[in-house]
Amino acid sequence: MLLKKDIKEDLKEALKAGDSVAVLTLRSFISEIEKKEIELGLKEEGLSEGETEKIALSELKKRNEAKEQYEKAGRDELAEAEKKEALVLNKYVPEKMSDEELENIVNDIIKEKAPSGMQGMGEVMKEVMAKVKNRAEGSKVNGLVREKLENL
Numbered sequence: 001m002l003l004k005k006d007i008k009e010d011l012k013e014a015l016k017a018g019d020s021v022a023v024l025t026l027r028s029f030i031s032e033i034e035k036k037e038i039e040l041g042l043k044e045e046g047l048s049e050g051e052t053e054k055i056a057l058s059e060l061k062k063r064n065e066a067k068e069q070y071e072k073a074g075r076d077e078l079a080e081a082e083k084k085e086a087l088v089l090n091k092y093v094p095e096k097m098s099d100e101e102l103e104n105i106v107n108d109i110i111k112e113k114a115p116s117g118m119q120g121m122g123e124v125m126k127e128v129m130a131k132v133k134n135r136a137e138g139s140k141v142n143g144l145v146r147e148k149l150e151n152l
Helices: 004-017 020-040 049-072 076-090 099-113 117-135 138-150
Strands: none
Touching: 004 020, 020 049, 020 076, 049 076, 049 117, 099 117, 099 138, 117 138
């Protein structure tokens, strides 16, 4: 279960080990979690595992995008720093769903909902995203659902 207390424990370990990259990254991650808790009014209860994973995915995406931009600009030392931070965050991101597993879920939901072409896109997407949670990217799901509905 990915909760703030577990991340704080990892931060303590990184501090003890003298891992400055992990310390910086985890402090930033905890800060984002706390901002979201305040935003949602959940300071006392804390965020759910799913919400925490969403933040981890968002932070990882930021690092990867920054790494790409630095590489394009020829700033290899900064790209390497972003890569190291992304490696720290990978621990907190849920394992991605296989293409086959995702396709099976999409097929099952299309059979269940029996949409009449693209008009059912929203309903199918809602169901699929609820089922896959943070284990598949929305754009990937969208493309697969669109392809399946166009071929009905």
